[in-house]
Amino acid sequence: MTSASKTNDTALFLFFIFMVIAGPILLAPIGASYPDLLQKFAIFGIFAIGFNILFGLTGYLSFGHAAFLGVGSYAAVWMFKLLSYNVLPALVLSVVVAGLFSVVIGYISLRRSGIYFSILTLAFAQMMFNIAYSVATPITNGETGLQIYNDDPQWLQGADSPLTTNLFGLKMNDVFWRPEYLGFEAQFNVGYYFCAIFLIIAFYVALRINRSPFGMMLRAIKTNQNRLNYTGISTRPYTLAAFVISGMYAGLAGGLWACMDPLAGAERMQWTASGEVVLMTILGGAGTMLGPVLGAGFIKYFEAIFSKINDQVLHSVFSFMPEGADNFIVAIVHPFVGKGWHLTLGLLFMVIVIFLPGGLIGGLTRLGRLFRRGQSDSAGRR
């Protein structure tokens, strides 16, 4: 993917579109073809793609990106409360508001680089969390989280328009096709395809940014910012632009999340949420195009699988083992699944950083290169 050729990009993009559109069918065999999870894939895919523009391309490690996601969610829910259940104004406002917040926060945080930047963004995110959780209770509904009540104004809500989030009457929670094949059920859901359109657009924009002179500039900043400064180029506008773009991506993701499920809570802005998107990006491979989406899917999938496993499931899985060994293994595995999913997440985090700095994509490329070298060697012999 490093070879900058247009055909490569087009091929990658077409492959991506195919994967996203065929998602419900492709993922059915691994039991991931239900709307809720598919929507999460798309939403966090967008979030991670945006984060990657800042972290992967520009090299600024933000530890507070979930704040923009939360802001986006709040903005979207407010639109539902004030106007109607139509998702378009909600998305527009969430992107705009997240963009405004990221301009302010980015302008301040980007005055410093390196770890100062990480700490500053972490502090800002924590501040926003506190504000959402307690200070601005009239706006955010504090601990309970923002939701839609019957007595909300909803000025533009038509008499016969549906009472769930919709796009001009097209309900987001509709499942319009449930084909069954090979014994698996795939669910085609309106909400997922709505998110998927945005995911594809987001991916395309990121691809173009990556190849543009602007993207080149961002990578130059990551490589050596001092040298750029010495050549008389001010890097501030570029980093700020990258920050705002990734903030707007996060806002879009937050808005979409609220569109799929019209709620917004402060816990979406906590540092654990910020850490999760960092993990998604590095797990897939920071700086690569496909990596963040892959990482987001990977984590959300395993979160869904792992947190569902309880002791009963474990016992049935290990039932082929002799009596004592069975209980022993269940006791060992128990802390890592179910409610202990975060422990696995933390371990995964460490393992990836220690052993696989390039993430999944980096590992695959390395494997591919190894394989190809072996092949070319044998070809040379012949």
Add this chain to the structure above:
Amino acid sequence: MDAVLLQILNGLDKGSAYALIALGLTLIFGTLGVVNFAHGALFMIGAFCAVTLNKVFALSSVAIDPVKTDFLGNPLKVKTPYLEKWFGDFGSLLMDWSVPLAILVSIPVMLLIGFVMERGLIRHFYKRPHADQILVTFGLAIVLQEIVKAFYGANPIQTPAPAAFVGTLDIGVMLGFAQNAISYPYWRLVYFCFACLVIFCVFAFLQFTTFGMVVRAGMADRETVGLLGININKKFTIMFGLAACVAGMAGVMYTPINSPNYHMGMDFLVLSFVVVVVGGMGSLPGAVLAGFLLGILESFASMNEVKQFFESIYLPSIDQVIIYLVAVIVLLVRPRGLMGRKGVMEE
């Protein structure tokens, strides 16, 4: 006047915790050049040392009283802690003093954890980018926190201070104010004194011992010290253990003030980072000063008068965000912090 004094006192205990954690962070940062996101988890582990000792001391034998019954009509179970059984009054004294005694337990535990962490993990990250160091210690923090959660559950666990320190000290009367104008819990006073003692010890250790001299030289110029034939890595490992120890002891003593839970470490860590940045990255006195200052500032912001004033200019609940606001302002106006050198960790 008495209200102001009271707020200063109230800020001291939180400030002490900030100062101790920030001190450890700065020590690690100054010596190893590593930003340790797992430092809050070390604080939390220290607190759980106290919880563990408290629980161990409270282990009891259960005997069934043949005569009495409890309110459900079952035979009454009488619990006698083993310590009381074996040592009588001395045993109950030990149980009462479990929190201060936990310091003795926490020191070897934290030293061990610190050594293992530095040798096993951090050492391999000296040459990696800062982002990697942050990420791996962040992952470690999650792991440590989840392990504690798996063993102790998610709810806060109460660990009382010794009975001798329960209650409040009426400082106001001593200074000639009205009765009960300034009353201050004993344990918080103890915590403050303890923090001062630890801080003093760390500074004395660095200032007056040969070991400390080498470490300070290493902080200033690591390569030259290495070239002089001193095994600086070994010294730095010990410093890491020491920093872990400071965080652990801060955690142990903090348990009676706030019941420890598994995520207390992260709550403190974010604020301690802010403290380090405000004090100036790499400056030990700066970290301590900023810790106390921000603790006091936070307590002032939670004063009713101050809150009302800020509410009148449409800034409600200023106490929740004041520290972050101050950090932002300091970073913008004086980027190197209160007492930091210029250009530390700017790349």
